[in-house]
Amino acid sequence: MKTAVFVEKNPLTNRLRDVSMELAWKAHSLMNEHKGEVVGLFVGDRLPEDTEKLFQYGIDRLVQFTNPKLGHLHSIAFKHVLKAMIETEGPDFVLFGATHTGRDVAPLVASAMKTGLTADCTQLYVDDFKDSGKILYQVRPAFGGNILATIVTPEHRPIMSTVREGVMRLPEQGLDRKPDITTFKAKVQPEWIRSKFLSTVAKASPVNFQTASTIVSGGAGVGSRENFKLIFDLAHALGAEVGASRAAVDFGFVDKERQIGQTGSVVRPKLYIACGISGSVQHRAGMEDSAKIVAINTDPDAPIFGIAHMGIVGDMKEVIPTMIKYLKEEAE
Amino acid sequence: MKKIVVLAKQVPDTANVTGDAMKPDGTVNRAALPAIFNPEDLNALEMGLSIGEKLGFEVHVVTMGPPKAVEILKHSLYMGADNVWLISDRRFAAADTLATSYVLAEAVKKLGDVQLVLAGRQAIDGDTAQVGPQVAEKIDFNQVTYVTELKEVDVDHVVLERDGETRSETIRTGFPVLLTVTAEANTPRFPNAARMLQFFRAGLESDFDEESLKIARENGWVVPTWTLDDMGLDPERCGLSGSPTKVHKIKSITLKGTDLQLFNRDKTGIQEMVRNIVKDYVEVER
Numbered sequence: 001m002k003t004a005v006f007v008e009k010n011p012l013t014n015r016l017r018d019v020s021m022e023l024a025w026k027a028h029s030l031m032n033e034h035k036g037e038v039v040g041l042f043v044g045d046r047l048p049e050d051t052e053k054l055f056q057y058g059i060d061r062l063v064q065f066t067n068p069k070l071g072h073l074h075s076i077a078f079k080h081v082l083k084a085m086i087e088t089e090g091p092d093f094v095l096f097g098a099t100h101t102g103r104d105v106a107p108l109v110a111s112a113m114k115t116g117l118t119a120d121c122t123q124l125y126v127d128d129f130k131d132s133g134k135i136l137y138q139v140r141p142a143f144g145g146n147i148l149a150t151i152v153t154p155e156h157r158p159i160m161s162t163v164r165e166g167v168m169r170l171p172e173q174g175l176d177r178k179p180d181i182t183t184f185k186a187k188v189q190p191e192w193i194r195s196k197f198l199s200t201v202a203k204a205s206p207v208n209f210q211t212a213s214t215i216v217s218g219g220a221g222v223g224s225r226e227n228f229k230l231i232f233d234l235a236h237a238l239g240a241e242v243g244a245s246r247a248a249v250d251f252g253f254v255d256k257e258r259q260i261g262q263t264g265s266v267v268r269p270k271l272y273i274a275c276g277i278s279g280s281v282q283h284r285a286g287m288e289d290s291a292k293i294v295a296i297n298t299d300p301d302a303p304i305f306g307i308a309h310m311g312i313v314g315d316m317k318e319v320i321p322t323m324i325k326y327l328k329e330e331a332e
Numbered sequence: 333m334k335k336i337v338v339l340a341k342q343v344p345d346t347a348n349v350t351g352d353a354m355k356p357d358g359t360v361n362r363a364a365l366p367a368i369f370n371p372e373d374l375n376a377l378e379m380g381l382s383i384g385e386k387l388g389f390e391v392h393v394v395t396m397g398p399p400k401a402v403e404i405l406k407h408s409l410y411m412g413a414d415n416v417w418l419i420s421d422r423r424f425a426a427a428d429t430l431a432t433s434y435v436l437a438e439a440v441k442k443l444g445d446v447q448l449v450l451a452g453r454q455a456i457d458g459d460t461a462q463v464g465p466q467v468a469e470k471i472d473f474n475q476v477t478y479v480t481e482l483k484e485v486d487v488d489h490v491v492l493e494r495d496g497e498t499r500s501e502t503i504r505t506g507f508p509v510l511l512t513v514t515a516e517a518n519t520p521r522f523p524n525a526a527r528m529l530q531f532f533r534a535g536l537e538s539d540f541d542e543e544s545l546k547i548a549r550e551n552g553w554v555v556p557t558w559t560l561d562d563m564g565l566d567p568e569r570c571g572l573s574g575s576p577t578k579v580h581k582i583k584s585i586t587l588k589g590t591d592l593q594l595f596n597r598d599k600t601g602i603q604e605m606v607r608n609i610v611k612d613y614v615e616v617e618r
């Protein structure tokens with residue numbers, strides 16, 4: 001049994017993206033259980049500078065193809081090279097990060113190989129399926145996150161899935177392993193390069209959920225962009241990052257980068273304060289693993305109270321200013 | 333005439349799921365949800381219409397779905413689409429993205445002389461973002477996904493801004509190309525009043541009786557439907573049989589219980605909660 005993991009780097013830092021390490025570890029756990037191998041597949045202009053981490057997180061062997069022309073996402077070239085790699089390696093399963101690169105390329109590869117691709121999986125496990133032998137069971141939220149569907153691809157290989165960053169976890173400590181890298185032979189055809197990248201600008205994203213130990217989030221109940229300042233004020237008082245539900249983003253209260261949920265970031269802070277958030281499945285999918293959840297909402301029946309540890313049934317516009325006042329007192 | 337094709341989908345309004353939306357057995361009661369034009373497909377249509385106006389290309393909207401999906405095609409006509417097509421057949425049911433993209437790709441080929449295909453980044457019911465790229469692959473178009481801005485249009489190329497997640501990318505590409513468009517890209521226009529008057533009676537052939545059908549045809553009110561046979565498709569590649577992925581199991585999400593500690597919303601209650609937070613917070617920070 002073999003699992004391939006699409007390895008992606010952040011082009012700005014030339015370092016591995018977290019999701020690639022998370023998938024490596026997931027693949028390692030799956031293959032460890034079934035005595036299989038984990039192969040990394042990398043396509044790009046040059047290897048990330050921290051490539052050795054892949055091996056610590058469970059990749060057994062990295063197959064890489066580098067070409068200076070592939071510093072940008074030339075989707076068609078990526079498709080051809082990855083398809084050739086997959087045909088050579090013959091993995092049973094292929095995992096992609098559900099990033100803007102993975103979600104661009106994985107559907108092309110699946111289409112070219114006429115196989116199944118399941119997007120945004122939140123759980124993956126290997127088990128028997130009827131006469132198909134061992135397959136990958138892919139659990140994903142569907143229907144705007146209102147249901148959990150288990151998807152199977154019984155008759156096609158490879159079975160392909162995408163997984164969002166932050167969904168799978170990394171171990172406290174990786175393995176002690178040496179890199180094993182092989183170079184894949186391919187030639188970039190001129191017709192594979194059809195886009196011209198005129199310029200790229202690093203996004204000034206002020207949001208950093210991964211390192212934030214506390215996140216204060218606002219939802220539809222905040223009511224306006226003006227009121228959303230209260231969320232920033234509370235976050236400031238706590239030294240926290242600011243998040244938002246999809247509704248708050250859709251209403252234009254706050255920028256999309258702050259969205260937490262099934263479509264948005266998946267976060268796992270030590271403290272999560274949800275203000276004016278009803279707690280739809282869509283939102284909970286992105287925050288319910290937070291260590292401590294505090295909910296402030298006017299509706300006592302809001303689902304957010306079902307997963308909260310502490311709460312106040314009340315209007316966040318009245319509660320937050322008082323909270324800030326007492327927080328300052330506590331700090332002194 | 334050169335064509336732009338916009339791929340659109342009618343979706344249940346998953347953002348407004350109510351209590352009736354789930355059946356007691358945990359499956360989704362689609363009938364209880366309002367059906368809407370997939371929001372980002374409206375952005376794709378807006379981009380299609382504005383490019384069509386600049387270049388003099390015809391704008392065609394194609395949707396695969398049940399007869400009810402004609403509603404979004406009428407809306408497309410109100411917004412300014414030149415032609416709309418419903419692709420509908422019972423044998424298309426339960427299609428995953430591979431089977432769906434096969435049918436849509438064949439529709440694009442059947443229309444002929446298509447320079448540009450546009451689709452929303454993703455549909456709000458499946459959230460997969462896969463159908464657009466899989467159509468591009470089948471018709472051998474270049475693709476740019478996550479388009480956030482149309483910066484320049486000319487007869488032989490477009491310049492786009494793409495959300496590359498860590499960076500934004502300015503990309504120039506010639507035709508043919510398929511773009512998937514995000515909500516940031518534009519503000520979809522409102523339906524045009526004159527066109528609403530012109531097309532409010534539009535519908536499927538089956539919506540008209542013999543007499544009115546003649547009038548409907550003369551007025552361009554009949555939305556054409558293509559079936560599997562009309563398109564000469566391989567039934568093995570359509571619907572459930574053409575879908576490698578199968579739904580094995582569905583369960584509705586239930587809340588995990590926690591020991592919720594509620595505080596009063598008065599000053600004392602808030603103060604008490606803040607103390608608890610600070611205590612927890614300090615503990616976890618230590």
